[in-house]
Amino acid sequence: MIRFENVGLRYGMGPEILRDISFHIPERSFQFLSGPSGAGKTTLLRLLFLSLKPTRGLISVFGKDRSRITRTELPLMRRRIGVVFQDFRLLDHMTTYENVALPLRVRGREEASYRTDVTELLKWVGLGERMHVLPPVLSGGEKQRAAIARALIEQPEILLADEPTGNVDPPLARRLLRLFIELNRLGTAVVIATHDLGLMDQVDARRMILAGGRLDIYD
Amino acid sequence: MTEALTDTRAHDDELEDEFEDELGGAGQQQPAPRLQRKTAPIVPSQNIAGRALVLVIAIMTFLSCLTLGAVTLVRDTASVWENQISREATIQIKPAEGLDMEAALETAARIAGEFAGVSSTRIVDRAATARLLEPWLGSGLNIDELPVPRLVIVTIDQTSPPDFGAMRAAITPKVATATLDDHRTWVDRLVAMARTTVTIGTGVLVLMLAATVLSVVFATRGAMAGNGHIIEVLHFVGAEAGFIASEFRRHFLLTGMKGAAAGGVAAVLVFIIFSWWSSLNLATPEADQATALFGNFAIGVNGYLGVAVIVAVIGALTAATSHFTVVNYLGDIDVQHPERM
Numbered sequence: 367m368i369r370f371e372n373v374g375l376r377y378g379m380g381p382e383i384l385r386d387i388s389f390h391i392p393e394r395s396f397q398f399l400s401g402p403s404g405a406g407k408t409t410l411l412r413l414l415f416l417s418l419k420p421t422r423g424l425i426s427v428f429g430k431d432r433s434r435i436t437r438t439e440l441p442l443m444r445r446r447i448g449v450v451f452q453d454f455r456l457l458d459h460m461t462t463y464e465n466v467a468l469p470l471r472v473r474g475r476e477e478a479s480y481r482t483d484v485t486e487l488l489k490w491v492g493l494g495e496r497m498h499v500l501p502p503v504l505s506g507g508e509k510q511r512a513a514i515a516r517a518l519i520e521q522p523e524i525l526l527a528d529e530p531t532g533n534v535d536p537p538l539a540r541r542l543l544r545l546f547i548e549l550n551r552l553g554t555a556v557v558i559a560t561h562d563l564g565l566m567d568q569v570d571a572r573r574m575i576l577a578g579g580r581l582d583i584y585d
Numbered sequence: 586m587t588e589a590l591t592d593t594r595a596h597d598d599e600l601e602d603e604f605e606d607e608l609g610g611a612g613q614q615q616p617a618p619r620l621q622r623k624t625a626p627i628v629p630s631q632n633i634a635g636r637a638l639v640l641v642i643a644i645m646t647f648l649s650c651l652t653l654g655a656v657t658l659v660r661d662t663a664s665v666w667e668n669q670i671s672r673e674a675t676i677q678i679k680p681a682e683g684l685d686m687e688a689a690l691e692t693a694a695r696i697a698g699e700f701a702g703v704s705s706t707r708i709v710d711r712a713a714t715a716r717l718l719e720p721w722l723g724s725g726l727n728i729d730e731l732p733v734p735r736l737v738i739v740t741i742d743q744t745s746p747p748d749f750g751a752m753r754a755a756i757t758p759k760v761a762t763a764t765l766d767d768h769r770t771w772v773d774r775l776v777a778m779a780r781t782t783v784t785i786g787t788g789v790l791v792l793m794l795a796a797t798v799l800s801v802v803f804a805t806r807g808a809m810a811g812n813g814h815i816i817e818v819l820h821f822v823g824a825e826a827g828f829i830a831s832e833f834r835r836h837f838l839l840t841g842m843k844g845a846a847a848g849g850v851a852a853v854l855v856f857i858i859f860s861w862w863s864s865l866n867l868a869t870p871e872a873d874q875a876t877a878l879f880g881n882f883a884i885g886v887n888g889y890l891g892v893a894v895i896v897a898v899i900g901a902l903t904a905a906t907s908h909f910t911v912v913n914y915l916g917d918i919d920v921q922h923p924e925r926m
Contacts, residue, residue, distance in 0.1 A: 441823045441824060441826075442823070445823040459629040468627075472828055474828075
């Protein structure tokens with residue numbers, strides 16, 4: 367589904383942050399992306415999310431060469447990739463329901479056509495009672511689940527989550543992990559960027575470890 | 586997603602239960618959900634920066650409209666001065682030994698009246714001449730005791746003025762002491778003064794509009810800076826650049842129009858109030874002086890149209906600035922900021 371071949375990246379004239387990164391993310395796969403702080407996890411996620419272009423190497427996303435994807439094609443590709451930001455990125459003036467429905471709204475869909483889907487999904491992530499609440503009122507865990515729901519509403523083929531358990535306590539982290547596993551079981555490939563070893567120990571999944579700009583993969 | 590969820594209902598219920606545990610039984614403890622409200626706009630309707638933007642736009646529009654109105658007023662008044670002066674010419678006949686003044690006046694008036702482009706002629710009679718001199722020589726003046734020049738007022742058809750050179754040439758042989766003053770010197774001076782005034786006014790208006798454009802652009806960019814996170818979120822959830830730009834453009838067009846309309850209406854009100862005040866004090870010396878200088882303070886249809894154009898241009902300018910800010914922001918988002926995401 368997504369393939370990296372000898373990918374390197376540097377910001378401006380700075381040092382190379384990622385070097386010779388090669389891997390493949392198959393459909394319906396589950397993997398952790400880990401490494402020390404500053405190792406480049408977020409940068410690698412940005413490459414996966416088409417938010418950056420590599421300075422060298424080849425990235426193929428859904429069978430298409432990254433360098434050949436035009437600006438007008440980018441939004442269409444992004445709709446196939448769900449992303450959960452470390453800081454949630456919920457819009458404070460919109461309710462949980464409106465935040466989750468946002469990806470559908472920006473596509474110009476009428477609310478009547480997605481109301482049931484959004485409500486079902488919010489119930490599924492345990493926010494059925496909080497759907498008309500504004501984000502500042504939500505707890506960290508609730509915000510995290512709202513962000514996950516927003517990433518899932520378009521039924522992406524792959525979900526990227528940046529430190530999804532970074533702001534929650536261990537019991538809630540385990541529950542969120544179960545949510546991701548459940549999602550993966552339903553057919554979505556999942557990449558979770560985390561440096562929480564305890565979280566990774568709970569699932570027998572592929573580990574991609576970034577260190578010194580290089581990537582080691584432990585299947 | 587819904588179909589997939591239905592298939593796995595057993596798992597879903599289990600998962601929901603887990604999160605309800607975390608909430609401590611959300612159904613019981615959380616307040617009942619609010620009634621469904623109207624869907625929130627993608628760009629929040631107002632914040633402090635947005636209100637400041639409306640205020641800045643209103644003030645700058647008000648000042649621009651006032652400047653425009655003042656320039657219109659000066660231009661119209663200057664044009665009126667020019668027309669009033671050039672509507673008349675004067676034949677002055679100085680007394681001389683052996684000159685029959687009354688006959689000379691009649692002759693001059695007759696000759697002038699025969700010229701094409703002259704609407705009428707009027708001899709300023711003795712009483713009127715005495716009245717003209719009254720401020721200097723006092724009342725009870727016997728005009729025959731003094732060598733006072735006499736005047737013939739020649740009213741001119743402004744659309745086709747007479748040939749003053751020919752008129753002068755026709756009168757002088759018949760009345761040797763007659764001089765024809767076509768007010769050309771005054772008119773030329775007034776035209777020069779009016780043109781200078783209008784040029785200065787136009788310069789001030791251009792500077793004012795430039796200041797308004799810059800203020801609106803910077804205030805809009807300031808208000809936009811608080812919306813960067815919204816642009817990013819929309820971008821990352823797959824919104825097309827055109828969609829994001831149109832949302833902001835619409836929002837800021839409304840904001841701009843709101844401020845500009847408020848400023849424009851305030852300026853129009855000022856002109857209406859001045860016009861009303863001027864008509865109310867029509868007979869007083871102060872108002873006469875003001876009217877002599879500035880007309881009746883009415884800016885006319887062109888002035889009001891100008892105000893409407895300024896309001897529309899400022900609204901459009903605000904929308905265009907937000908559009909280009911969004912486009913630039915989106916251009917930057919995927920390129921320069923390693924800290925983003």
